[in-house]
Amino acid sequence: MKHIYVHIPFCDGICFYCGFYRQTAGRQVREAWLERICETPVQKTNTLYFGGGTPSCLDTDQLDRLCAHFADCLLPGYEWTMEANPENLTAEKIAVMRRYGINRVSLGVQTFSDPLLKKIGRRHTADDARRAIRLLRQSGIENISIDLIYGLPGQMQTDVEQDLNEFLQLQLPHLSIYALQIEPNSVFGKQGIPPLAEETDADWYEMIVRTLKAVGYEHYEISSFCRPGMYSRHNLGYWNDDDFIGIGPGAAGREGHQRYLIERDLQRFIQVGETRCPKPTDAPFEAIMMGLRTMFGVDIEKWNQTYQNDLEKTYQAVLQKYMPDFLTIENGHLIATEAGMEQLNSILVDFLGTD
Numbered sequence: 001m002k003h004i005y006v007h008i009p010f011c012d013g014i015c016f017y018c019g020f021y022r023q024t025a026g027r028q029v030r031e032a033w034l035e036r037i038c039e040t041p042v043q044k045t046n047t048l049y050f051g052g053g054t055p056s057c058l059d060t061d062q063l064d065r066l067c068a069h070f071a072d073c074l075l076p077g078y079e080w081t082m083e084a085n086p087e088n089l090t091a092e093k094i095a096v097m098r099r100y101g102i103n104r105v106s107l108g109v110q111t112f113s114d115p116l117l118k119k120i121g122r123r124h125t126a127d128d129a130r131r132a133i134r135l136l137r138q139s140g141i142e143n144i145s146i147d148l149i150y151g152l153p154g155q156m157q158t159d160v161e162q163d164l165n166e167f168l169q170l171q172l173p174h175l176s177i178y179a180l181q182i183e184p185n186s187v188f189g190k191q192g193i194p195p196l197a198e199e200t201d202a203d204w205y206e207m208i209v210r211t212l213k214a215v216g217y218e219h220y221e222i223s224s225f226c227r228p229g230m231y232s233r234h235n236l237g238y239w240n241d242d243d244f245i246g247i248g249p250g251a252a253g254r255e256g257h258q259r260y261l262i263e264r265d266l267q268r269f270i271q272v273g274e275t276r277c278p279k280p281t282d283a284p285f286e287a288i289m290m291g292l293r294t295m296f297g298v299d300i301e302k303w304n305q306t307y308q309n310d311l312e313k314t315y316q317a318v319l320q321k322y323m324p325d326f327l328t329i330e331n332g333h334l335i336a337t338e339a340g341m342e343q344l345n346s347i348l349v350d351f352l353g354t355d
Contacts, residue, residue: 001043001045001243001244001245002045002046002047002237002242002243002244003045003046003047003048003049003234003237003238003242003243003244003245004042004043004045004047004048004049004070004073004244004245004247005049005051005234005244005245005246005247005251005252005253006037006048006049006050006051006066006070006247006248006251007021007051007052007053007246007247007248007249007250007251007262008050008051008052008053008054008055008057008058008066008248009021009022009023009033009052009053009248009249009250009266010022010023010024010025010030010033010052010053010054010057010058011023011024011052011053011054011057012024012054012057012085012087012088012123013121013123014121014187015120015121015122015187016119016120016121016186016187016188016191017120017121017149017152017180017181017182017183017186017187017188018183018186019181019183019184019185019186019189020052020053020250021053021249021250021264022052022053022054022250023266025266027059029266029270030058030062031062032270033248033266033269033270034058034062034065034066036269036270036273037066037069037247037248038065038066038069039273040069040247040274042069042070042073042247043073043245044073044074044075045073045074045075045078045245046074046075046077046078046079046233047078047079047080047081047233047234047237048070048073048074048078048079048080048081048234049080049081049082049234050066050081050082050083050102051083052083053083053250054083054084054085054088054108055082055083055084056082056083056084056085056088056089056093057085057088060090060092060093060096063093063096063097064096064100067096067097067099067100067102068100071100071101074101078101078103079103079104079232079233079234080101080102080103080104081102081104081105081106081232081234082097082102082104082105082106083105083106083107083108084105084106084107084108084132085107085108085123085124086107086108086109086124086125086128086129086131086132087123087124087128089107089132089135089136090135091135091139094135094136094139094141095139097139097141098139098140098141102141103141103143104141104143104144104145104232105136105141105143105144105145106145106146106147106176106232107129107132107133107136107144107145107146107147108146108147109129109146109147109148110122110147110148110149110152111148111149111152111155111159111163112126112129112162112163112166113126113155113159113162113163114126116152116154116155116159119152119153119154120149120152120153121187126166129146130170133146133170133172142173143173143174143230144172144173144174145172145173145174145175145176145226145232146167146170146172146174146175146176147176147177147178148163148164148167148175148176148177148178149177149178149179149180150163150177150178150179150180150196150204150208151179151180151195151196151200151201151204152180153188153193157203157204157207160204160207160208161207161211164208164211164212168215173226173227173230174224174225174226174227174230174231174232175212175217175224175225175226176223176224176225177208177223177225178223179195179196179201179204179205180195180196181195182194182195202342205342206342209338212225213225216228218295219295219338219341220294220295220296221235221239221293221294221295222293222294222341222344236294238290239290239291239293239294239296240290240291240294240296240299241257241286241287241290241291241302241303241306243255243256243257246260246261246262247262247274248262248269248274249262249263249264249265249266249268249269249274250262250264252279253276257283257306258278258281258283259278259279259280259281260276260277260278260279261276261277261279262274262275262276262277263275263276263277282352283307284303284307284309285351285352287303287306287307288303288311288315288334288348288351289348289351291303291334292327292334292335292336292340292341292344292347292348293336293341293344295335296333296335297330297333297334297335297336298311298333298334298335299332299333300312300329300332300333300334301332311334312329314354315351315354317354318347318350318351318354319334321350322340322347322350324337325337325339325340326339326340326343326347327340327347
């Protein structure tokens with residue numbers, strides 16, 4: 001297996017937009033979860049990802065034990081990513097990360113506007129984010145990605161532009177930037193906060209792409225930008241139709257191109273271990289959907305062999321409709337153009353209708 005994802009389902013507080021499986025819990029519950037996680041057998045892997053939740057909300061000793069359990073599973077040339085929040089990423093925790101070999105950090109910044117951070121329920125400031133980045137660099141961790149969100153309540157285009165300027169001033173190698181999604185089970189969802197208008201979303205997205213590409217960042221996935229070659233190798237595994245292992249309640253995995261979820265029940269996980277729940281999916285369509293999110297596209301020969309079908313014949317009508325302005329075939333890969341990425345949802349509806 002090339003990829004392992006470990007879900008840490010704890011947060012120190014719940015952000016108003018968040019719909020992920022997470023909860024606030026005391027030390028005793030976190031300790032019980034950690035004991036069960038450390039009983040999980042692991043195999044060798046190329047990429048390892050600690051996500052959540054908020055992995056950095058574990059205390060230093062807990063993080064040490066979690067890292068120790070997984071440290072020996074990594075193959076030479078590995079990528080080991082940990083998500084973190086600025087307010088609880090300390091020098092002591094970073095020292096633990098360095099000692100075990102974590103070599104990539106994804107930092108949840110969301111915005112550099114302090115008023116907007118407060119409005120969305122974040123517990124850090126812009127200065128906290130800058131401090132966390134400084135500490136990571138001082139420790140020798142340079143492969144740093146930050147997350148930003150646009151379309152926040154009350155946010156203006158000038159705010160988004162300022163966030164991009166701050167990112168560029170920090171000279172970081174990777175950015176993931178997302179339009180705010182209003183999840184029904186989030187605070188914003190329950191409050192009826194409306195999403196960004198579609199036209200505004202499109203305009204801001206075009207501005208983001210234009211700004212980052214103008215200074216040399218690769219737009220290698222719909223929401224992801226990086227300096228040349230500084231891709232998230234773990235996430236590329238998802239987008240390239242690889243299988244992966246999920247560990248911990250709330251995690252997802254895929255084996256034999258069949259998805260599964262680990263039951264979102266922390267107490268049951270602590271008591272009896274993980275329970276895998278199959279998640280029926282249309283794997284051939286999912287491979288197209290994920291591949292078209294990236295600048296690398298869908299490897300047509302690989303798709304044909306994996307799913308025992310002929311992509312170009314099966315989807316001939318869709319290809320004729322969208323080529324060459326929105327879709328193109330280059331070096332055996334079906335690729336969405338920049339215009340195609342902007343229209344991808346509509347394009348995928350047609351693929352699904354043909355499937």
